[in-house]
Amino acid sequence: MKIINLQKRLGAFNLDIENLELESGCIHGFMGDNGSGKTTAAKLIAGILKPDKGEIQYGGLTPRDITMILQKPYMLHTTVYENLIYPLKIRRIKPDDTEIDNLLKEFELFDKKRQYARTLSSGEQQKLAFLRAVIFKPKLVIVDETLSNLSGKSLELSEDIILKSKNITWIIVSHQPNIISNLCDNIHFFSNGRIIESGKKEKVLFNSDDPTVKAYMKKQAFEITR
Ligand SMILES: Nc1ncnc2c1ncn2[C@@H]1O[C@H](COP(=O)(O)OP(=O)(O)O)[C@@H](O)[C@H]1O
Ligand SMILES: [Mg+2]
Numbered sequence: 021m022k023i024i025n026l027q028k029r030l031g032a033f034n035l036d037i038e039n040l041e042l043e044s045g046c047i048h049g050f051m052g053d054n055g056s057g058k059t060t061a062a063k064l065i066a067g068i069l070k071p072d073k074g075e076i077q078y079g080g081l082t083p084r085d086i087t088m089i090l091q092k093p094y095m096l097h098t099t100v101y102e103n104l105i106y107p108l109k110i111r112r113i114k115p116d117d118t119e120i121d122n123l124l125k126e127f128e129l130f131d132k133k134r135q136y137a138r139t140l141s142s143g144e145q146q147k148l149a150f151l152r153a154v155i156f157k158p159k160l161v162i163v164d165e166t167l168s169n170l171s172g173k174s175l176e177l178s179e180d181i182i183l184k185s186k187n188i189t190w191i192i193v194s195h196q197p198n199i200i201s202n203l204c205d206n207i208h209f210f211s212n213g214r215i216i217e218s219g220k221k222e223k224v225l226f227n228s229d230d231p232t233v234k235a236y237m238k239k240q241a242f243e244i245t246r
Contacts, residue, residue, distance in 0.1 A: 052210030
């Protein structure tokens with residue numbers, strides 16, 4: 021996937037990505053301070069926002085193949101189960117109920133299968149949003165800060181799903197270097213609406229020559245957990 025001269029203005033904010041290549045089948049990290057433009061870029065890629073200028077070349081992917089997990093996930097006014105199978109329903113895929121029950125059990129949501137989804141805690145809603153996004157086997161998944169709100173076993177399970185997935189391109193948006201470090205192959209660092217560094221994880225996180233990136237890493241008092 022390729023982004024060329026992408027521009028979007030939101031109020032006083034300007035996103036301007038001259039050139040970004042996102043290799044398919046890789047796990048990409050969007051990193052950078054609050055307000056640097058990560059979510060805006062992610063929404064443009066997901067097709068939720070329309071660019072003012074520029075182009076996104078999807079390399080064969082269609083909107084059907086792409087999904088984005090929003091920072092504040094949208095829960096349909098129905099049960100946990102109905103929320104989970106919704107992407108299958110709209111694509112006319114019959115849900116495999118055994119597989120679904122196992123997934124719910126793994127993520128400790130099985131007891132809440134018939135519960136009204138909007139009564140879940142915010143962490144549980146994030147888990148459900150994550151499962152709902154992966155259930156239809158998309159080809160590009162954009163995860164906006166979702167993992168930052170998960171902890172313990174749920175975070176590990178989600179990270180496992182991401183790491184073990186084949187033929188899926190991931191964009192993980194996070195301000196937390198340890199989540200990015202655990203998962204990502206390539207990192208794209210945002211600052212004031214621009215990508216100031218883009219490259220392999222080892223380079224961007226540990227060997228950057230860019231003063232803004234270096235200062236950010238230092239400020240985060242970065243601890244790698246795995
Ligand atoms: N609809 C909007 N109207 C005006 N400003 C917006 C709008 N959406 C986002 N912004 C501003 O754009 C900037 C970038 O936002 P965002 O992409 O969400 O940053 P990040 O995800 O990196 O924290 C922020 O300063 C935000 O306040
Ligand atoms: Mg954001």
